[in-house]
Amino acid sequence: MNKSSGYLLSRSFMFLFILMIFNRTTDFEWLTTYHVLATVVLFGGIGFAIYGYQEHGLDGLFAILLFMYLLCMLVLIGVIFQQRGVGFSEPSRVVKLVLIVMLLLFFLCVSVNQRRYLRQTGVYLLAFTVLLSIHLSHSVEFAPNSGFAALPLLAGFMMGLNLFVLPRYISSRTFLWTLSLLSNITVLLGVLVYHIGSYSFLTMNVDLADGMFTPLFMNKQLHALQSVFENPNMLGIVAFAGTVSAAILIHRLFQDIRDRTEPQEKPLGGSSPTVPTYSIIRSLALSCLAGECSSSIA
Numbered sequence: 001m002n003k004s005s006g007y008l009l010s011r012s013f014m015f016l017f018i019l020m021i022f023n024r025t026t027d028f029e030w031l032t033t034y035h036v037l038a039t040v041v042l043f044g045g046i047g048f049a050i051y052g053y054q055e056h057g058l059d060g061l062f063a064i065l066l067f068m069y070l071l072c073m074l075v076l077i078g079v080i081f082q083q084r085g086v087g088f089s090e091p092s093r094v095v096k097l098v099l100i101v102m103l104l105l106f107f108l109c110v111s112v113n114q115r116r117y118l119r120q121t122g123v124y125l126l127a128f129t130v131l132l133s134i135h136l137s138h139s140v141e142f143a144p145n146s147g148f149a150a151l152p153l154l155a156g157f158m159m160g161l162n163l164f165v166l167p168r169y170i171s172s173r174t175f176l177w178t179l180s181l182l183s184n185i186t187v188l189l190g191v192l193v194y195h196i197g198s199y200s201f202l203t204m205n206v207d208l209a210d211g212m213f214t215p216l217f218m219n220k221q222l223h224a225l226q227s228v229f230e231n232p233n234m235l236g237i238v239a240f241a242g243t244v245s246a247a248i249l250i251h252r253l254f255q256d257i258r259d260r261t262e263p264q265e266k267p268l269g270g271s272s273p274t275v276p277t278y279s280i281i282r283s284l285a286l287s288c289l290a291g292e293c294s295s296s297i298a
Helices: 005-025 033-056 061-084 095-111 113-139 147-164 172-196 232-259 278-295
Strands: 199-201 202-212 223-229
Touching: 005 033, 005 172, 033 061, 033 147, 061 095, 061 147, 095 113, 095 147, 113 147, 172 199, 172 202, 172 223, 172 232, 223 232
Parallel strands: none
Antiparallel strands: 199 202, 202 223
């Protein structure tokens, strides 16, 4: 991928990550979990189009595949907002869910370098399919428009996209820098409350939690940090992921200094496995944040 395309996708990913945080900290009607998830699907379609065009051009076979992939992307976005409304009811509710799973798997499985991608990630895709199918089979017991019916579907969407789509188009260095930077910003915003009191930042309320704790080397109790989140546990997840990301970046920096030269990292483009070769912190952080987003539905 050329430099301009990589820059566009990396900045788009940062914007996407910020949307996830805003979704957890604001009450905007136009920014719900459904909107965030639809944006992730859109990002995946754009990434496939950019990578595929640079790899194959618009030859006949790829043009047809690209059309099918983008059409699948639009249908999946429609599925997300359908679930936001009345959901998928009878008749043939099970058949509808099966078709949705097939469309999602098509979106996750199709890659620019298809054979190599399936050979290296097939077992993980199979495990994901089994897990998603089991959860969706239980969702038919609930009302189609209920949060209990929506949660397995939307959480499955987010998990699949985080594990098999986003890592194709975002380098590990971009992900780690983004996570570390936003983690530092959220913690610093929370620390400021100790000095200036509660305040508002970009429509987000920054406050302390009700719970108290005693910091190391201090003899007094303080309110726990909460920053822009409603739950201090969410800040803990982001801060932990950011700390690990920063540690990995520092380790790489020392490697660069020691070795003086390091091959430039290239995004996968679907040519390598996403789960074993990418740092586990990538999937862990995105899945935890996505889980927090999806839990607000139930």
